[in-house]
Amino acid sequence: MKVCYSVNGKKKEFEIKAGEVLLDVLRRNGYFEVKGNCYMGTCGACTVLIDGLPYTSCTMLAAKVDGSEITTIKGIGTLQKPHPLQKAFVEKGAVQCGFCTPGIILVAYALLKNNPDPTDDDIKKMLDGNLCRCTGYVQQIEAVKLAAKMLKKGDE
Amino acid sequence: MKDFKHIGTSTDKIDALSLATGQSMFVDDISFPNMLHVKFLYSSYAHAIIEDIDTTLAEKHPGVEMVLTYKNTSRVIHTTAGQGWPEPSPYDTYMFNKKMRYIGDRVAAVAAETEEIAREALKLIKVQYKVLPAVLDMEDAMKDGAPIIHDEPEIKGAYDIKHNLAAHILVKVGDVEKGFAESDVVVEDTFEVPYAQHCPIEPHVTITYLDEYGRIVIRTSTQVPFHVRRIVAQVLDIPVQKIRVIKPRIGGGFGVKQEIILEDVCAYITMKTGKPARALFTREEEFVSSRTRHQMKVNVKIGAKKDGIFNAIRMYVLSNTGAYGTHALTVASNAGSKTLPLYNKAPNVEYIADVVYTNLPIAGAYRGYGATQGYACLEQVVDEVAHKLELTPLEIRKKNHIKSGETSPIFRALGEGREGVTQYMQSCALDELIEKGAKEIGWFEKYGKKTRNGSKVRGIGMSIHMQGSGIPLVDMGAATLKMNEDASFNLMYGGTDLGTGLDTIVTQIVAETLGIKPEQVIVYAADTDLTPFDVGAYASSGTFISGGAVLRAAMKIREQIFEVAKEIFGEYDERDFVLEDGKVTSKKTGKSVTLSEIAYQTLYVKNQHQIAATGSMVSPYSPPPFAAHFVEIEVDEETGIITPIKYVTAVDCGTPLNPELVRGQIIGALVNGLSYALSEEYKFTDSGRMVSSNFMEYRIPSTRDIPEIVPIVVRTYEPTGPYGAKSVAEININGPIPAIGNALYDALGVRVHKVPYIPERVLEAIRSKK
Ligand code: FES
Ligand code: FES
Numbered sequence: 001m002k003v004c005y006s007v008n009g010k011k012k013e014f015e016i017k018a019g020e021v022l023l024d025v026l027r028r029n030g031y032f033e034v035k036g037n038c039y040m041g042t043c044g045a046c047t048v049l050i051d052g053l054p055y056t057s058c059t060m061l062a063a064k065v066d067g068s069e070i071t072t073i074k075g076i077g078t079l080q081k082p083h084p085l086q087k088a089f090v091e092k093g094a095v096q097c098g099f100c101t102p103g104i105i106l107v108a109y110a111l112l113k114n115n116p117d118p119t120d121d122d123i124k125k126m127l128d129g130n131l132c133r134c135t136g137y138v139q140q141i142e143a144v145k146l147a148a149k150m151l152k153k154g155d156e
Numbered sequence: 157m158k159d160f161k162h163i164g165t166s167t168d169k170i171d172a173l174s175l176a177t178g179q180s181m182f183v184d185d186i187s188f189p190n191m192l193h194v195k196f197l198y199s200s201y202a203h204a205i206i207e208d209i210d211t212t213l214a215e216k217h218p219g220v221e222m223v224l225t226y227k228n229t230s231r232v233i234h235t236t237a238g239q240g241w242p243e244p245s246p247y248d249t250y251m252f253n254k255k256m257r258y259i260g261d262r263v264a265a266v267a268a269e270t271e272e273i274a275r276e277a278l279k280l281i282k283v284q285y286k287v288l289p290a291v292l293d294m295e296d297a298m299k300d301g302a303p304i305i306h307d308e309p310e311i312k313g314a315y316d317i318k319h320n321l322a323a324h325i326l327v328k329v330g331d332v333e334k335g336f337a338e339s340d341v342v343v344e345d346t347f348e349v350p351y352a353q354h355c356p357i358e359p360h361v362t363i364t365y366l367d368e369y370g371r372i373v374i375r376t377s378t379q380v381p382f383h384v385r386r387i388v389a390q391v392l393d394i395p396v397q398k399i400r401v402i403k404p405r406i407g408g409g410f411g412v413k414q415e416i417i418l419e420d421v422c423a424y425i426t427m428k429t430g431k432p433a434r435a436l437f438t439r440e441e442e443f444v445s446s447r448t449r450h451q452m453k454v455n456v457k458i459g460a461k462k463d464g465i466f467n468a469i470r471m472y473v474l475s476n477t478g479a480y481g482t483h484a485l486t487v488a489s490n491a492g493s494k495t496l497p498l499y500n501k502a503p504n505v506e507y508i509a510d511v512v513y514t515n516l517p518i519a520g521a522y523r524g525y526g527a528t529q530g531y532a533c534l535e536q537v538v539d540e541v542a543h544k545l546e547l548t549p550l551e552i553r554k555k556n557h558i559k560s561g562e563t564s565p566i567f568r569a570l571g572e573g574r575e576g577v578t579q580y581m582q583s584c585a586l587d588e589l590i591e592k593g594a595k596e597i598g599w600f601e602k603y604g605k606k607t608r609n610g611s612k613v614r615g616i617g618m619s620i621h622m623q624g625s626g627i628p629l630v631d632m633g634a635a636t637l638k639m640n641e642d643a644s645f646n647l648m649y650g651g652t653d654l655g656t657g658l659d660t661i662v663t664q665i666v667a668e669t670l671g672i673k674p675e676q677v678i679v680y681a682a683d684t685d686l687t688p689f690d691v692g693a694y695a696s697s698g699t700f701i702s703g704g705a706v707l708r709a710a711m712k713i714r715e716q717i718f719e720v721a722k723e724i725f726g727e728y729d730e731r732d733f734v735l736e737d738g739k740v741t742s743k744k745t746g747k748s749v750t751l752s753e754i755a756y757q758t759l760y761v762k763n764q765h766q767i768a769a770t771g772s773m774v775s776p777y778s779p780p781p782f783a784a785h786f787v788e789i790e791v792d793e794e795t796g797i798i799t800p801i802k803y804v805t806a807v808d809c810g811t812p813l814n815p816e817l818v819r820g821q822i823i824g825a826l827v828n829g830l831s832y833a834l835s836e837e838y839k840f841t842d843s844g845r846m847v848s849s850n851f852m853e854y855r856i857p858s859t860r861d862i863p864e865i866v867p868i869v870v871r872t873y874e875p876t877g878p879y880g881a882k883s884v885a886e887i888n889i890n891g892p893i894p895a896i897g898n899a900l901y902d903a904l905g906v907r908v909h910k911v912p913y914i915p916e917r918v919l920e921a922i923r924s925k926k
Contacts, residue, residue, distance in 0.1 A: 035407075037436075039438070040851070043439075077177055082176065082177055087173075093166070095169060095172040096169075096824065097356070098655065099182065099655075129858070131357060131856060137857075139819075
C-alpha cells in the first residue's frame with residue numbers, strides 16, 4: 001500500500017507493508033537520523049514530529065499518519081545552519097553518544113514552540129519519556145533553557 | 157598550576173553538532189543491497205543438551221540464505237571477553253554449541269533476506285533438548301554434587317569446573333586473624349549487589365561485508381575493535397590480515413561492548429555467502445543475551461584500634477559470572493584491587509574471591525568493573541566501624557585513607573588476574589574532596605539530625621572511592637600524526653570514543669603540544685586497517701592510555717618541526733624555540749616560520765619528507781582518580797520509598813583536560829549508579845528466565861528521577877598522565893549504593909543488605925529493627 005508524507009518539507013510517496021510502523025518506513029527509506037530500538041514507546045529515541053507534535057515513531061502505524069507532515073532532526077536545522085537547540089546541546093555538553101539526541105531535541109523543540117519560557121519542571125516533565133544513558137540529563141535540561149534564551153533573543 | 161591554551165578549556169565536542177543535526181553515522185545507518193538479516197534462536201532451558209536439531213524446514217523457507225548451528229559452524233573454544241592477549245578469561249565458549257547453559261544461550265541463527273523472514277524461519281527449527289538440572293544460586297553452584305555447567309573437555313583456564321568455579325583469588329598481606337585479635341573493635345557485614353544491564357540506548361549491532369579484495373569488513377558497535385579482529389580471526393580460523401574492523405559513532409557502551417557477540421556470527425555468514433550480513437539486538441536480547449554486571453555477595457570484616465586506625469581488613473567476594481566466564485577473574489580482582497588500597501593503613505589485609513558459573517545470563521565488563529560491588533559493602537562497613545568507635549564517617553576516613561606519596565601492598569599483590577604493579581600516589585586530593593563535599597552538602601548542620609516531616613525522614617551519607625587509569629604494563633594505545641600543507645594534522649589513533657568525548661580530548665592534546673587550534677586536528681579513530689593499535693575503551697584507559705599515546709606522537713612531531721626550523725633559521729639549539737600560534741619562533745634571533753611554511757617546504761621544496769610520527773603508550777603507572785560522594789535522602793517510613801534530594805560528588809582526576817566532558821562523565825556515571833542503587837533489577841523466574849527485559853520493568857532513570865547534582869572538580873596534577881590528567885569515566889558509578897546506604901542508616905538506623913534499595917526491602921529492614 002502507498003502513503004504520502006511530507007518529510008522535512010518534501011512531499012514523497014512511500015510503499016508500506018501492512019502493520020508497519022513509521023520508524024521502519026522512515027529508516028527503510030534512508031532517514032537514518034531517526035534512531036530507536038525498543039519498539040515499545042519506552043525510550044523515545046525514535047521520536048519525530050508529526051504535524052508539529054512529538055510521537056514515538058516505533059508505535060505509530062505508518063498507515064495512520066498518511067498525509068501528515070513529518071519532521072526529523074534534519075528538518076529543524078543543519079550542520080551549516082543549526083537550530084538554537086542544536087547549538088545549545090553542543091555548548092552545554094548535552095550530547096555524548098548522541099543516539100538519544102535527535103529524539104530529545106525534537107521533544108524540546110515541540111516544548112519551546114508552546115512554552116517559550118519553560119521551568120526546570122516543565123522541561124523534566126516533557127523529556128520524561130526520552131531515555132539517555134550517557135549524560136544524566138543535567139546538561140540537557142540546561143541546554144533547553146539556553147536554547148529558550150537564544151530563541152527569545154531572536155537567534156534563529 | 158601550569159598555564160595551558162587548550163588543555164583545561166571546554167572545547168566543543170567535535171562530533172556533537174554532527175550528532176545533534178542527525179548527520180553522524182552509526183553502525184546501522186547504512187544499508188547494502190543483498191544484505192542478509194540475522195536472527196537468533198535461544199535456549200528455553202537453563203541447562204540442557206541439544207540432542208538433535210532439525211533445520212530443514214527453516215532452510216527451505218523462501219528468502220532464507222543459511223541456518224547456523226553447532227552442526228555447520230567451526231568449533232573453536234574461545235572467550236568472548238574483549239581483553240588483551242592472552243585473555244585472562246577462561247576459554248569456555250563456542251560460536252554455537254550443543255550444550256545450553258542459560259535461558260538465552262544461542263541455539264541457532266538464521267540469515268535471511270529480511271528480518272521478518274528470519275524471524276519466521278526461527279519458528280521452523282525443531283530442537284530436541286535433553287533437560288539437565290540447573291543451578292541458579294551462587295552458593296549452591298559451589299557445592300559438591302551440583303550440576304556441572306562446563307563439562308566439555310576443551311575448556312581452558314577455569315579454576316575448578318567440578319565446583320563450577322570459573323576463578324578463585326586469594327591474596328594475603330600480613331596476618332588478618334592476628335590483626336583482628338589485636339584490634340579493639342571488629343565489625344563484619346555482608347551486602348548483595350545484583351545483576352544489572354548497561355542499557356546503551358543503541359544495543360549491539362554489527363554489519364559485515366566483503367571488500368573488493370574479498371577481505372571481511374566488520375562494522376560494529378564495539379569498545380574493542382582490535383580485540384574483535386583478533387578474536388574473530390581465532391574463531392573463524394582465518395588470518396588477522398583478512399579482517400578489517402571499523403568502529404563508527406557508537407551509541408554508548410559502558411562495558412557491554414567490550415565483548416565479541418555478534419561479530420563472529422556475521423563475519424562467518426559473510427565469509428560463507430559472500431553477502432553482507434547484519435545483526436541487531438532487540439532490547440530484550442540486549443538484556444538477556446548480551447552481558448550484565450556480575451552479581452556479587454561481598455563480605456567485609458574490619459578490625460580497628462581505639463584511635464580509629466584500621467588494623468586488619470578482610471574482603472570475601474562471591475561473584476556470579478553466569479553461564480560463561482567472561483571477565484570472571486578480572487572483575488573479581490578489581491573488587492579488591494580498586495577498593496582495598498584506599499585504606500592503606502591496615503598492615504593486615506586478606507582478599508578472597510570465588511567466581512562461580514550458574515545457569516543464568518552472562519556477566520561481563522560494566523563501568524566500575526567490580527569496584528562498584530566492592531565499595532557497596534566496604535564503604536558501609538567503614539561507617540559501621542566509625543559508629544562503634546563513636547567517630548564520624550569523615551573522621552574515620554581521614555585517618556585511614558591513602559595520601560600522596562603513599563602506597564599499598566595491594567597494588568602489587570593483586571593485579572588484573574595476576575600480580576599487579578606497585579603504585580605510589582603522586583596526586584591525591586582526598587582530604588580536600590571530603591572537606592569540600594561535606595561543606596556543599598551541609599554535613600555539619602545535617603548529619604545525625606534525622607529531620608522529620610510526617611513519615612518522611614531526612615538522612616545524609618557519604619563514601620570515598622578510587623579507581624585506576626588503564627591497566628599498568630598491560631594496556632597499550634598508539635597514535636599516528638601527519639602534517640598537511642595548511643598546518644592541519646591527521647590524527648589516526650586506535651582509541652575508541654563511545655560517546656565519551658575521547659576524540660575531542662585528543663585534539664586538545666595535539667593542539668596544546670603543537671601550538672595549533674583543536675580544529676586543525678582531523679581525527680580518524682578505531683579502524684584496524686588505518687589506525688595503529690589500541691586495546692580499546694575500558695578500564696578507564698581513554699584519557700590516560702590513548703591520550704598518552706597521542707601526546708607521545710605529538711612530542712615526536714614537535715621534534716621534527718624543530719629540526720626543519722633549525723635548518724631554516726640556521727640555528728642549532730631548539731631550546732631557543734617556541735612553538736605557538738601556528739609558528740616556530742626563535743627567542744634568540746626573533747626569526748619565525750609558520751607551520752604551513754614548514755609543511756610546504758618539507759612536502760615540496762627541500763629535503764622533502766612527510767612530517768609524521770607514531771607514539772605508543774604503555775605505563776607502569778595507573779594513577780587512581782579519587783572521589784568523595786555525599787548524598788542527602790528523604791525516606792518515607794510508611795512507603796519505604798527513598799528519594800535522593802541532593803547529591804554532591806567531589807572528584808580528583810588530575811587536570812580536567814576538558815571540564816565539560818569531565819562533568820559529563822561524572823554526572824553520567826553517577827546517575828547510572830543512582831538507579832543501580834534504587835531501581836534497576838533483574839527479575840528471574842524459578843527456572844532462570846529473566847522477565848524484566850524491557851524499560852517498563854527494568855527502570856533506568858529519566859529526567860524526573862534525578863536529584864540536584866553538584867559535581868565539584870578539585871584540580872591536581874598527575875605527573876604520569878598527559879598534561880597532568882587521570883581518567884575519570886568509571887569512578888563515579890561506585891558511590892550511590894554505599895552513600896545512600898549510609899544515609900539510610902543516618903535517617904532510620906537500618907541497613908538494607910540487598911541492592912537495589914526498593915521500598916519492600918526498606919520496609920522489611922524497618923520492621924526487623926522494631
Ligand atoms: S524505539 Fe520508539 S520509543 Fe524506543
Ligand atoms: S547521549 Fe548517549 S544516550 Fe544520550
